[in-house]
Amino acid sequence: MIKANPYLFVENCEEVIEYYRDILKGKIKNVQKADGMEAFKEHEGKYLHAELHLGESIIHFSDIFSEVTKGDNVKITLECHSEDEIKRVYQSLLEGGQVSVELQETFWGALHANVTDKYGIGWLLNYQRS
Numbered sequence: 654m655i656k657a658n659p660y661l662f663v664e665n666c667e668e669v670i671e672y673y674r675d676i677l678k679g680k681i682k683n684v685q686k687a688d689g690m691e692a693f694k695e696h697e698g699k700y701l702h703a704e705l706h707l708g709e710s711i712i713h714f715s716d717i718f719s720e721v722t723k724g725d726n727v728k729i730t731l732e733c734h735s736e737d738e739i740k741r742v743y744q745s746l747l748e749g750g751q752v753s754v755e756l757q758e759t760f761w762g763a764l765h766a767n768v769t770d771k772y773g774i775g776w777l778l779n780y781q782r783s
Contacts, residue, residue: 659729660713661774666700669772670714676745677731679707687716728775739764739780746770746778 663669674681684703687693693701699716712729733739743756749771756766756778764780 658711658713659727660715661727662715662717663772663774664717666703666714666716667698670700670703670705672772673705673712676742677705677707679705679712682706693718728777730777730779733778733780736764736780739766739778742776743768743778746776 661669670681673679682704685701687696687699687701690701693699696716696718699718701715703714705712705714731742733742740756743766746768751769752766753769753775754765754767756764759765762782764782766778768776768778770776
């Protein structure tokens, strides 16, 4: 396997992907909406697929089209490039979210935190010090 990327099924996909784009400074690409598709007539405006590109990583998104349980079913590990970046992302994700591990120095030489954001997505933030 070359790499693995998470796929998030969320309510209000357009709002959610733009929220993460603003925090993570990524680029939204490959958006496919249900608009005009006969099979998805009752889902006009919903996203069938969208991607948030973060450097070489991609997070895939889709609106929910059937029942999905919110919570611990998806988590994302985010390796930050600097102490400033991890602090900015941490503070941004805390707005409306919850912390399970405060931003702190670790035994493996990193600054690390675990946060669940306002959409119920779990994030493992890490900045590995040199």
